[in-house]
Amino acid sequence: MDQSLLPNICHFLSSTDPFDLLRESELNLLAGQIEISYWSAGEALPGERIVGKGLFVVRTGALEQRYQDQSLRARLGSGDLFGFSQLEREGGCDYQVIAIEPALIYCIPKPVLYEVMEQNYSLKEHFAEAEHRRLASGQQRDRPSDEVLFSLQPVSVMVNRKMAVVSPETSIHETAKVMVREHRSSALIMERGALLGIVSDRDMTKRVIAQGLQFDQPIRLVMSCNPCTIDSNAPLIQAMELMMHHNVRSLPVMEQGRICGVLTATSLVQRNQAQAVFLISRIYRQESVAGLQTLCVQRQALFEALVEGGVQAGRIAQIMTLIADAMTRRLLQLAERELGAPPCSYAWMAAGSQARGEMHPFSDQDNALVLSCEVQGEGLAYFRRLGEWVCYGLAECGYQLCPGHMMASNPAWCISLDAWLARYRTWIAKPETEALLHASVFLDLRALYGDTSLVSRLQAGLGRLIGSHPRFLTVLVANSLRVNPPLGLFRQFVLARDGENRSTLNIKKQAINLVVELARVYALAAGSSASETATRLADAVAGEIISEGSRKELLEAFEFLNQVRFRHQIQALRQGDTPGHGIAPTNLSQFERNHLKDAFRIIARTQEAAGQRFHAAGILR
Numbered sequence: 001m002d003q004s005l006l007p008n009i010c011h012f013l014s015s016t017d018p019f020d021l022l023r024e025s026e027l028n029l030l031a032g033q034i035e036i037s038y039w040s041a042g043e044a045l046p047g048e049r050i051v052g053k054g055l056f057v058v059r060t061g062a063l064e065q066r067y068q069d070q071s072l073r074a075r076l077g078s079g080d081l082f083g084f085s086q087l088e089r090e091g092g093c094d095y096q097v098i099a100i101e102p103a104l105i106y107c108i109p110k111p112v113l114y115e116v117m118e119q120n121y122s123l124k125e126h127f128a129e130a131e132h133r134r135l136a137s138g139q140q141r142d143r144p145s146d147e148v149l150f151s152l153q154p155v156s157v158m159v160n161r162k163m164a165v166v167s168p169e170t171s172i173h174e175t176a177k178v179m180v181r182e183h184r185s186s187a188l189i190m191e192r193g194a195l196l197g198i199v200s201d202r203d204m205t206k207r208v209i210a211q212g213l214q215f216d217q218p219i220r221l222v223m224s225c226n227p228c229t230i231d232s233n234a235p236l237i238q239a240m241e242l243m244m245h246h247n248v249r250s251l252p253v254m255e256q257g258r259i260c261g262v263l264t265a266t267s268l269v270q271r272n273q274a275q276a277v278f279l280i281s282r283i284y285r286q287e288s289v290a291g292l293q294t295l296c297v298q299r300q301a302l303f304e305a306l307v308e309g310g311v312q313a314g315r316i317a318q319i320m321t322l323i324a325d326a327m328t329r330r331l332l333q334l335a336e337r338e339l340g341a342p343p344c345s346y347a348w349m350a351a352g353s354q355a356r357g358e359m360h361p362f363s364d365q366d367n368a369l370v371l372s373c374e375v376q377g378e379g380l381a382y383f384r385r386l387g388e389w390v391c392y393g394l395a396e397c398g399y400q401l402c403p404g405h406m407m408a409s410n411p412a413w414c415i416s417l418d419a420w421l422a423r424y425r426t427w428i429a430k431p432e433t434e435a436l437l438h439a440s441v442f443l444d445l446r447a448l449y450g451d452t453s454l455v456s457r458l459q460a461g462l463g464r465l466i467g468s469h470p471r472f473l474t475v476l477v478a479n480s481l482r483v484n485p486p487l488g489l490f491r492q493f494v495l496a497r498d499g500e501n502r503s504t505l506n507i508k509k510q511a512i513n514l515v516v517e518l519a520r521v522y523a524l525a526a527g528s529s530a531s532e533t534a535t536r537l538a539d540a541v542a543g544e545i546i547s548e549g550s551r552k553e554l555l556e557a558f559e560f561l562n563q564v565r566f567r568h569q570i571q572a573l574r575q576g577d578t579p580g581h582g583i584a585p586t587n588l589s590q591f592e593r594n595h596l597k598d599a600f601r602i603i604a605r606t607q608e609a610a611g612q613r614f615h616a617a618g619i620l621r
Contacts, residue, residue: 006031009106012059016079017591018126026116035107039063039099047093054109056083061103065095072487074597075100079590083107084127155239156232159253161261165190168197168220172208175199175219186250186262189223195252195259197223202249229254230263235315237280239263241322244284245329283326288334289393292327296398299323303361304570313562314534321359325350325448327397328367328390332449335389342386343379345372348408348449355446355531356516358562362569362579364400365391366441368413370420370454383414406441417454421461428465431475439476443520444531459529466524473521477616480517481607485600486510504582507565511596512581514603515558518610522546525614533558554606557599564592 009031013019019027035054039045039061050056058080065073065082073095076082086093087110117124164184166175168191179187179201189197199222207213207222228246230239232255239251249265279298286292299320306316332348352366353359367390369383387408395401408414415423424442427435443462447455466472486505505511516533523536526543530536537551568587569579588596611617 005036009034013057015590016057017589017594018123021122021126022116022120026120030108030112030116033109033112035109037105037107039103039105041099041101043099045097047096050083050093050097051086051089051091052110054083054087054107055081055113056097057081057106057108059104059106061099061105062101063103064098064100066098067095074487074601080594080597087113153236154233155230155236155253155263156255158236159232159261159263160184163188163259163262166219167191168223169218171216172204172213172219172222173215176204176215184262185264187219188252188259188262189219190259193258195227195229196220197225198227198250198252199223200248200250224248227252229259231255232260235318237319237322241280241326244280245326280323280326283323283330286330289331289396292330292393292397299398300361303566304573307566307570313559313566316566317358317360317562320361320363321354321357324354324359324363324394324399327394327399329449331390331393332386335386335393338389339382339385343375343382345451345454346370346383347447347451347454348390349455350446350448351406352441352444355444357446357532358516360566360569361398362400365394365402365407366444367391367408367448368406368442369408369415370458371414371416372451372454374416374419380411384409384411387414404437404441406438417458420458421465424462424465428469428472431472436475436479440517443524446531463524463527463529467527473525474614474616476517476521476524477610477614480514480521481611481616483510483514484607485514485603487597487600487604504584505588506581507561507568507583508581511599511603512558512561512565514607515554515561518554518603518606521610521614550606550609553602557602560595560599564588564596 006028010027013022013027013031019030022030058076058078060078063076063080063082065076067073074080082097117127162182162184164175164179164182164187166178166187166189168189170178170189175187179185186198186200188195189199197220199219203222203224208215213222227248228242229252230242232253243249243251243265251263252259253261253263279295279302282295282298283292286295302323303316303320306319328348328350336342347370349355349368349370350366351368353363354366369387371383375383387410391401391407391409401407406413427439431439445455445459519533519536519540522540522545523530526540526545528536528539528543530539534555537546537554540546541548541551564583565581568583571587572579585593
């Protein structure tokens with residue numbers, strides 16, 4: 001190779017992912033051994049020149065990778081790589097490579113590549129054979145190594161495992177003695193390992209001393225029954241939101257289905273100064289919609305700080321959802337104060353992305369009401385006003401109204417439990433276009449406020465209906481297969497068109513939603529009523545619907561896709577554009593392009609497996 005080309009090659013590599021991870025000496029070693037070739041349009045690289053030879057880098061031009069059946073694997077442009085997966089193969093190549101326009105190609109010989117990989121661990125991790133490992137290592141390098149926000153740590157780091165535990169028949173006096181002996185501000189009332197209630201020092205003051213109750217009475221008379229609990233793996237911010245919503249200062253903590261300790265508000269206040277916690281605390285102190293509206297700027301600033309701080313996209317979505325939950329609950333409290341007591345018990349349900357815990361500041365609303373019984377006249381008018389009060393209040397706080405009106409303000413989604421079950425029965429028995437549209441939103445449900453048992457009963461009934469109509473899952477898969485990840489994203493774009501007819505990648509429709517839909521179907525097949533994507537995939541593994549490897553792949557793809565979406569939403573905001581889900585390919589970094597291909601291949605591979613498992617091919621035309 002002409003040595004005068006070395007500076008130009010080194011400059012190109014140093015600005016190309018992942019070679020920007022290399023030290024100068026390593027770059028010079030690679031550049032000095034590169035083999036250069038020129039391909040004309042239509043020229044194919046024989047498999048024997050790829051298998052076991054080295055890593056190929058596209059300097060200029062465009063190529064296509066096609067599987068042996070001629071289906072597209074990917075389109076490649078400047079800075080894209082191929083050949084690593086073929087380095088240890090014997091025999092034929094997994095795919096064909098064809099130039100679709102004149103191309104200049106660099107080949108890094110296998111021995112040189114391996115030598116540099118042994119010197120540079122980051123490069124070695126990048127070229128991990130499995131796509132999900134590459135995605136994981138790519139995300140890791142964008143995170144601060146030692147900075148983890150306190151509020152994102154699991155509850156287990158703060159739980160006090162020293163507990164005051166008594167039986168329901170223990171006297172009030174003896175319970176107080178146990179609390180003093182154990183230096184606890186609350187006592188758990190348990191029987192045969194089951195948590196029946198909790199009593200705090202404040203309860204002792206209000207319910208015993210203030211009421212003049214005899215100290216020899218059993219503690220069950222003053223305990224708070226069926227207290228809310230939290231899992232030890234949940235983030236601390238979720239525990240804080242629960243405490244604020246229920247106005248409690250102690251949360252029993254569960255670990256593998258058993259009580260392991262108590263989390264107290266005092267310990268959290270002493271240790272935490274997180275912005276998200278203060279924001280949620282302020283939400284519950286607001287006395288009007290106008291007051292809540294003033295907090296929108298803080299929510300936006302928090303989102304930007306979390307993204308720029310390298311926090312995992314899944315954690316960011318979880319925090320944004322907790323803030324939306326707090327906004328919704330506070331609006332419901334204010335609405336009930338304004339409208340008076342409801343005519344019957346009800347539950348407010350989050351649907352869609354809020355139900356899944358996957359919100360961001362630009363999410364629109366999906367919600368509904370489930371009533372304990374049929375109501376007419378004034379009763380119906382009450383719930384219509386309630387729905388409008390809360391939905392339009394959320395809109396004023398920055399949560400867009402659902403374009404399809406799938407909200408509690410729409411009388412169609414403010415119905416009794418029996419009516420909801422009848423509606424699901426129709427959708428599942430006759431899964432036509434409109435039914436599938438509604439199911440895509442209302443198969444994701446989570447109780448937010450009111451009589452949460454109504455939502456539990458609804459989910460149980462839904463599970464039974466799906467279990468008796470297995471074809472419904474087949475139709476869901478077939479409907480999802482109508483959209484495929486854009487494997488031909490780069491060069492000769494396979495994209496969506498936005499409102500101004502520009503070619504863009506709709507990262508929500510063409511990628512993120514596909515993972516959501518796969519996880520939903522797998523979870524339903526496993527009999528799970530979970531709504532959060534990660535939990536659904538875990539339940540699918542437990543139900544032997546998918547493998548642990550598939551779960552890891554999909555989660556890594558899902559995390560990376562959301563990471564890209566959040567970055568570009570902030571970028572659009574700062575450029576004065578409206579943040580959305582469309583991304584122009586020219587705005588993607590080389591790093592993002594390389595890793596998006598891995599994510600798209602994972603989704604395409606999983607879609608194909610789902611289609612085969614559920615016999616979905618050709619179901620919908």
